[in-house]
Amino acid sequence: MRAFNSMVNSLVGLLSIGMLLFATCKHPSETQVEIFIPDENFEAPPPPLYHEVNYDVPIRGYFEFMDSLVAHLDTTLSYCIEEHLIVQANPWLIDTLAHTDYYYLMDRGIFSEDPQSLLALRAGEQLLIPDSLQTDSIRQRLEATVIDINIPEFKLRIIENDIVRYTYPVRVGRTQEKYLAMAGKKVDLRTRTGVGTVIRINKSPIFINPSDNRIYHVTRRDDGKVTKLPGVPWIEPELDGQRYGQMIHPTTNRATLGKAYSNGCIGMTEGDMWRLYYHAPIGAKVVVRYDLEIIEENGDTTELKHIYPGFKPSKSSKNRQAMIFPSVCNCGIVDTLVQ
Secondary structure, X not given: OHHHHHHHHHHHHHHHHHHHHHHHHHOOOOOOOOOOOOOXXXXXXXXXXEEEOOOXXXXXXXXXXXXXXXXXXXXXXXXXXOHHHHHHOOHHHHHHHHOOOHHHHHOOOOOOOOHHHOEEEOOOOEEXXXXXXXXXXXXXXXHOEEEEEEHHHOEEEEEXXXXXEEEEEOEEEOOOEEEEOOOOEEEEOOOOOEEEEEEEEEOOXXXXXXXXXXXXXXXXXXXXXXXXXXXXXXXXXXXXXXXXXXOEEEOOOHHHOOOEEEOOOEEEOHHHHHHHHOOOOOOOEEEEEOOOEEEOOOOOEEEOOOOOOOOOOOOOOOOOOOOOOOOOOOOOOOOOOOO
16 A cells, blocks of 8 residues: 555656646746847947047137048048037037136136137047937937027027027127227117028137227136137027128126127127037027017016117017017127227
8 A cells, every 4th residue: 555655646746747847848937038149131230439539629729620520530431420410429528618618717716818728628538429320310409409599588598399408698789879890880789680590600700899890819807807718609690581790609798698788799608608509500590589578487477678679579478580670780799808
């Protein structure tokens, strides 16, 4: 009897093991790893391409360096590359350039008498060169970008796909008619409105006082210190088919932001201008409007002060099709040494 029971137990054990093996083969464990074996047509993506900077590049030589890099890449890449695309792929570089702003440095106890001597790039730094898919993505993003300026609000916005990405304080043209030697006549200094595009970028502007056509090379800052002029690009928009010489450019006097102060141009801080420049290539859409009624972030409606007496504002803060002043401004240029 004992032998019979032992045989039965052995058979039961063998049957259990068989069932376990069958279940394991039919239902693989979740911990099992599937091995992907690519077919012969599979191609791994290429590794990221970087360009190492071999020497220190001051702002004074920055655009020459970038032009040389783009020219070199044009001979080695199978797709088109541009300065804006490279820098957009390296946002840290935009931060570096923006942080050469005179007042940004002074707020940190650093005085720079020559802004263009500051370094834009350092030896050993590496620039990521975007591939063809990345460049297409950046292009699409820039093409969907609108530069929006509301004059009485003293604000410039960078809007991407209908989303406000950045908001910067600006100064605008003052309410005055003044004789300007550059124009050869008396002109209305108020900032013009309209819808258009960026048609010109000046990477090496000449600073001229439009009142007397005097070229100057230094500027007096808000703190009374005199420095050389910054090497930040200027942007010229065409509005409703008209070129007014109305530039968007950096001001060396931060205290004038939020005021109707200029000869018609739109002024920003040096740091903000660097950021705008790399979001506003040739062809970028620009809207300059005069809307007194604005909607705050919390949904409340605010009525702004009418800074241009006699000017008829656009009907709504949502209406970006603004009107053009009847007179033409040829003032076009910049800050004076003594303001």
